[in-house]
Amino acid sequence: MKPINEVRSVLTPLDHKNVDTDQIISKEFLKRIERTGFGKYLFHHWRYNADGSVNEKFVLNDERFKESTILVAHDNFGCGSSREHAPWAILDYGFQVVIAPSFADIFHNNCFKNGILPIRLSVGEVEELLAKGKAAPYALEVNLEQQTVRGEDGKTYSFTIDPYYKQMLLNGWDEISLTFQYEEHIAAYEQQHA
Amino acid sequence: MAKTIIEKVWDRHIVYEEQGKPDLLYIDLHLLHEVTSPQAFEGLRLAGRKVRRPDLSFATMDHNVPTKNLPIIQDPIAKKQITTLERNCQEFGIELAHMEHPDQGIVHIIGPELGLTQPGKTIVCGDSHTSTHGAFGAIAFGIGTSEVEHVLSTQTLWQSKPKTMEIRINGKLGFGVTAKDVILAIIAKFGIDVGTGHIVEFTGEAIRSMTMEERMTICNMSIEAGAKAGLISPDQTTVDYLRDRRYVPKGAAFEEAAAEWLALATDEGAVYDTTLEIDAAAIEPFVTWGTNPSMGSGISANVPSADDFANESDKEALKKALAYMGLSEGTPLTQIDIQHVFIGSCTNARLSDLRNAAEVIAGQKVHPSVTAIVVPGSRTVKKQAEEEGLDKIFTEAGFEWRESGCSMCLAMNDDVVPAGERCASTSNRNFEGRQGAGSRTHLMSPAMAAAAAIKGRFVDVREMKLAHA
Numbered sequence A: 001m002k003p004i005n006e007v008r009s010v011l012t013p014l015d016h017k018n019v020d021t022d023q024i025i026s027k028e029f030l031k032r033i034e035r036t037g038f039g040k041y042l043f044h045h046w047r048y049n050a051d052g053s054v055n056e057k058f059v060l061n062d063e064r065f066k067e068s069t070i071l072v073a074h075d076n077f078g079c080g081s082s083r084e085h086a087p088w089a090i091l092d093y094g095f096q097v098v099i100a101p102s103f104a105d106i107f108h109n110n111c112f113k114n115g116i117l118p119i120r121l122s123v124g125e126v127e128e129l130l131a132k133g134k135a136a137p138y139a140l141e142v143n144l145e146q147q148t149v150r151g152e153d154g155k156t157y158s159f160t161i162d163p164y165y166k167q168m169l170l171n172g173w174d175e176i177s178l179t180f181q182y183e184e185h186i187a188a189y190e191q192q193h194a
Numbered sequence B: 001m002a003k004t005i006i007e008k009v010w011d012r013h014i015v016y017e018e019q020g021k022p023d024l025l026y027i028d029l030h031l032l033h034e035v036t037s038p039q040a041f042e043g044l045r046l047a048g049r050k051v052r053r054p055d056l057s058f059a060t061m062d063h064n065v066p067t068k069n070l071p072i073i074q075d076p077i078a079k080k081q082i083t084t085l086e087r088n089c090q091e092f093g094i095e096l097a098h099m100e101h102p103d104q105g106i107v108h109i110i111g112p113e114l115g116l117t118q119p120g121k122t123i124v125c126g127d128s129h130t131s132t133h134g135a136f137g138a139i140a141f142g143i144g145t146s147e148v149e150h151v152l153s154t155q156t157l158w159q160s161k162p163k164t165m166e167i168r169i170n171g172k173l174g175f176g177v178t179a180k181d182v183i184l185a186i187i188a189k190f191g192i193d194v195g196t197g198h199i200v201e202f203t204g205e206a207i208r209s210m211t212m213e214e215r216m217t218i219c220n221m222s223i224e225a226g227a228k229a230g231l232i233s234p235d236q237t238t239v240d241y242l243r244d245r246r247y248v249p250k251g252a253a254f255e256e257a258a259a260e261w262l263a264l265a266t267d268e269g270a271v272y273d274t275t276l277e278i279d280a281a282a283i284e285p286f287v288t289w290g291t292n293p294s295m296g297s298g299i300s301a302n303v304p305s306a307d308d309f310a311n312e313s314d315k316e317a318l319k320k321a322l323a324y325m326g327l328s329e330g331t332p333l334t335q336i337d338i339q340h341v342f343i344g345s346c347t348n349a350r351l352s353d354l355r356n357a358a359e360v361i362a363g364q365k366v367h368p369s370v371t372a373i374v375v376p377g378s379r380t381v382k383k384q385a386e387e388e389g390l391d392k393i394f395t396e397a398g399f400e401w402r403e404s405g406c407s408m409c410l411a412m413n414d415d416v417v418p419a420g421e422r423c424a425s426t427s428n429r430n431f432e433g434r435q436g437a438g439s440r441t442h443l444m445s446p447a448m449a450a451a452a453a454i455k456g457r458f459v460d461v462r463e464m465k466l467a468h469a
């Protein structure tokens, strides 16, 4: 997993609430047996019309956001299925940070395992970011170490994050190797409960 | 101190705890299926790791499998997932109910059926509807593929202790109202993220009088309320269901286990972080009209209007949903025509669900403009239903009777609802495109879906039942 600390980019304003994992990555693309290559299918049914043509109105098709690595959306982002294909698609497409007022639990967990930083800001703060980002491209500077999001106009927001997951992201740790250090405890538990 | 079942089960699975860290939890049962496991096994292989406890893992094939013309899978990529799971289970020594095995079925249906699911266990699966198993008083939740790999290698997971929530269903259910209506009403009332960060215990008189199959329907959809997991304290109903199942202890050992299970129930006076209540008697047969499971109403209602909502973003969400669903504000639900009926999924494809549907359609015909299919949740359910002659009732009415699998619940196989067409479905998600690109899903109980199949539109099943009687 790639470590993550500072991320600078214009934000992509995704003006939707309850964005579900079926939208993030539709089931027809779940049949791959690899972890990579899902980015081109991200938000497929919003990016493309039924006839396969590009939906010009969808924000990901807006040239100004093509290089963006920060996605901002409304509450309950990532609800629905447990498919990790959703964060894989987000990461593979190029996003490293997702900002929303709230995330569904499994999606939130899945982000940390893949080096994506999910940031919770208040509803008001997210609405402010979305409004700015929709009016004109608006750049953000995210700093995980300091737990801040700083807008190009100097407006700064701070966020909280579980210290354990913060370390994992900052260091790009492989959680399984970490857990192997607790082998003794696992073996003891198994013995006790055998 | 009085404890909830949630705390009791959680605490006894802590392998390691430390301030500032999630708890390291031991996992008692790991269920696997073909869609969310291949990358996890590949990860093991790349890192040269083994499966720590193949004996605590169990796999089946459900998401991709065809429901007719077995065993031929037309789709080469789906076929690859199936053969990959076979190879992985062989290589790592995991028991597999493969496509043609008599135990095959939807993972959340066969776990309880085989008695793998038991009170007090921690159960995970790379699938969000793992919450189903909570009906037995287990802590059961869905995980991502990285976590699947973590459990395969270590039989543990790092988990922050969720908050506890009680959802109490007071009183008795009315005539013709089912578990599905209850959970849809709960989600409509409290919202699709009410449970975020919580494990929910369902309590109350209505729950106590439910069968295990009904309790599974309730817990199945706790994820649609955003909950980490949903569960129900075990009681005599739980014990009776499990007795003599294949993987439960037998004889005296069973009695011992049963006593332990019953002791897990939430103590009198235990306190939850949050308690919500709903009145069972006020719940009607339910139908969803929108694009998430909270967008639903009792069958006597109309599709809502923007004026029913105070805030702008809710009005906006309603408009988006209705545009997708091809519905107008204020339309009575009973005037909505359908083209498809799907009776199936881990929510509602157990034997009692099929019986409920069969009871409604017996001696009648599917409406000429409707295509209707029944997909039993497992091969065992299918066999039992056939022994009772339910298959005849369905096929004589004009339903197709299929092999078991997830099927049209997520339409990864060939069972797809065409764009712009409407499906009365007993599954759990009505997201855009869930049953096929452009498809329109309405969630409801098996009895309501069966009634819709006959009439070609939504009807209050209670009227049909009365007409029958």
Ligand code: SF4
Binding pocket: B062, B063, B106, B107, B108, B127, B129, B345, B346, B347, B405, B406, B409, B410, B427, B428
């Ligand atoms: S039936 Fe539907 S919800 Fe249940 S496991 Fe299969 S795809 Fe998931």
